[in-house]
Amino acid sequence: MSSAWQLAERAPLRARNTFGVPAHAGMLVAVRDPASLPALFENAMLRDGPVLVLGGGSNLLFAADPEGVVVTLERQDIRITRDDGDSCTVRADAGVQWHAFVMWTLGHGLAGLENLSLIPGTVGAAPIQNIGAYGVEVGERIDRVEAFDRTTGAIRTLTSGECAFGYRDSRFKQEPDRWIVTAVEFRLSRTPQLRLGYAGIVDELARAGIDSPSPSQVAEAVCRVRQGKLPDPAVLGNAGSFFKNPIVAAELAESLGSQHPGLPVFPGPDAASRKLSAAWLIDACGWKGFRDGDAGVSARHALVLVNHGQASGSQLLALARRIAASVHERFGVALEPEPRIIGERW
Numbered sequence: 001m002s003s004a005w006q007l008a009e010r011a012p013l014r015a016r017n018t019f020g021v022p023a024h025a026g027m028l029v030a031v032r033d034p035a036s037l038p039a040l041f042e043n044a045m046l047r048d049g050p051v052l053v054l055g056g057g058s059n060l061l062f063a064a065d066p067e068g069v070v071v072t073l074e075r076q077d078i079r080i081t082r083d084d085g086d087s088c089t090v091r092a093d094a095g096v097q098w099h100a101f102v103m104w105t106l107g108h109g110l111a112g113l114e115n116l117s118l119i120p121g122t123v124g125a126a127p128i129q130n131i132g133a134y135g136v137e138v139g140e141r142i143d144r145v146e147a148f149d150r151t152t153g154a155i156r157t158l159t160s161g162e163c164a165f166g167y168r169d170s171r172f173k174q175e176p177d178r179w180i181v182t183a184v185e186f187r188l189s190r191t192p193q194l195r196l197g198y199a200g201i202v203d204e205l206a207r208a209g210i211d212s213p214s215p216s217q218v219a220e221a222v223c224r225v226r227q228g229k230l231p232d233p234a235v236l237g238n239a240g241s242f243f244k245n246p247i248v249a250a251e252l253a254e255s256l257g258s259q260h261p262g263l264p265v266f267p268g269p270d271a272a273s274r275k276l277s278a279a280w281l282i283d284a285c286g287w288k289g290f291r292d293g294d295a296g297v298s299a300r301h302a303l304v305l306v307n308h309g310q311a312s313g314s315q316l317l318a319l320a321r322r323i324a325a326s327v328h329e330r331f332g333v334a335l336e337p338e339p340r341i342i343g344e345r346w
Contacts, residue, residue, distance in 0.1 A: 004036035005029055011070070017057035018120055019305075020237035021313040023342075025052075025070035032074050034094070034182035037148040037155065045069060051150075052342065053180050055122035056097065058239055059129055063313040064343025073124060073182065078104055081185065089143055091185045094124025098131075102219065111192035111215040112141045115201075117222045120233060120240065124181040128172040129338070130165045134222060135195045139165030146183040147172065155182060167269065168244055168338055176340070194218055200225045229301045237307030238298065242320060243278040243335045250274050256331060260284070278327075278335055279303045285326045295319045317344055 011028035014020055027045070031037065041047050050068030054060075075093040078101060082089040088110055092101050098121050102113045115136040125131075130139045142165075145158045164171040172179045192215045196202055204221040205213050213221070231238055245266070248256075253265050253274035263284075264277040282288065282302040289299035294311035296319070298304035305316055324335040337346055 004033040005031045005040055013054070013057070013062065013066075013070070016054055016072075017060060017062055018233035018237060018239055019057075019061055019307050019311075019313065019316065020233075021062050021307060021311065021316065023062035023065050023313065025066060027069045029069055029071045030074050031071060034073060034075060034146075034148070034155070037180060037182070038153050041148070041150060041153060046071075047150075047153075050177070051180075053124075055094070055125040056120055058120035058233070059125055059338065060340040060342055061239065061313050061316060061337075062342050063317045066342050071180065073122075073180075080108070086191050087187065087189050089185050090188055091183055092123045093183050094122060094181050096123040097121075098123055098126055105186075105188055106216045106219055109190050110188035111190070111194070112186070112188040113138075114215040114219040115195055115222055117219040118226045123184050127163060127165075127170055127181060127184055129168055130170050130173075132168070133226075134198045134201055137165070137167075139163065139170070141186050141188065142184060143187045144185045145172075145181060146185075148180040148182055150178050150180070167247070173340075230304060231298055231300060231306060236298075237309075237311075238304050239339045241278075241301075241303040241338055242305045243282070243303055243324070244338050245275050245278045246281075246333050246335060247273050247275055248333060252332070256333075276333060281327045281331055281333060281335075282323055285323070285330055287323050287326070290319075292319060297323070313342075314344070317341060 008028045011025045013023040013025055046069055052066045052070045054070050054072050073094045076096045078092045078096060080088050081091045099118050101123050102117050105113055115134040116138060119131055126138045127142055127145050130137055142160050145163055147156060149156050172181060201221050204225050210217055247268050250272055257263055257265050264280055266275040268274045279302045287297045288302040290297045294308040295315040296306050296308055298306050305320060327333055327335050
């Protein structure tokens with residue numbers, strides 16, 4: 001026991017994951033002071049064994065109990081570290097709840113994160129997944145990430161360029177056993193440059209009679225759109241979108257588009273690729289609203305797997321595999337999960 005961290009054996013994790021599936025940590029370490037991580041990881045069990053860093057539990061599926069030690073970061077400070085008048089750098093600890101942080105920035109007149117409102121999880125998880133929504137990825141707004149490097153036993157500061165951000169990807173996701181994100185610094189502005197390219201946001205603002213929205217009004221519109229599409233994890237267990245939108249060759253996208261005129265096709269990361277709507281592909285295979293016991297697919301959104309109460313993680317994973325297999329059989333497109341799967345391989 002230490003004032004910097006607290007230990008618990010055989011700790012239940014059902015309330016710590018938004019799917020609400022049962023799981024237990026052999027050892028749970030709640031870290032109150034991230035500066036204590038170098039000393040904490042001198043313990044052989046943490047230094048040499050598997051470690052799972054658990055934030056809000058909104059981007060993972062426990063298909064089995066995690067091996068080794070589970071670490072949570074408890075500190076929740078937010079502060080402006082640099083203010084140049086028009087632009088600011090804001091530092092938030094990894095334990096801060098993401099949506100609360102977005103609301104804090106808007107409350108301080110800072111724009112840039114409004115499109116990412118109501119995404120579940122913590123600040124520390126945001127750069128790992130490079131969370132994105134409605135035309136904005138968080139990597140665009142990140143200046144630096146502070147992280148504990150298990151290979152050196154030291155806390156490092158990485159620039160945005162060193163984070164290797166990609167579509168729902170980052171250096172931290174590629175090297176999950178190396179990094180523990182402890183804080184993130186964001187570049188935000190008092191001069192909004194709003195992104196309103198998604199029809200859902202534009203339509204929601206129009207319904208509210210808003211022609212020239214403020215960042216806060218955009219955030220409110222995003223929240224209404226998300227609430228209309230996605231079930232509340234507090235009511236119906238889920239992790240938001242379970243599958244990534246697949247990136248395919250432009251030729252395949254063109255062929256599928258000609259065969260299925262309703263298929264949404266978006267620009268890919270380069271001229272030779274396109275991004276397809278995973279939700280459309282899944283819906284076309286008849287999975288929307290499907291239920292097998294307590295494992296199911298949301299009736300609101302085909303991308304969202306749901307736990308109707310007592311589903312296990314392995315049952316939800318089995319359903320996800322069935323969905324992916326049917327999409328591949330019909331369209332020749334491979335789906336990949338967004339959440340990290342604990343205890344099984346995809």
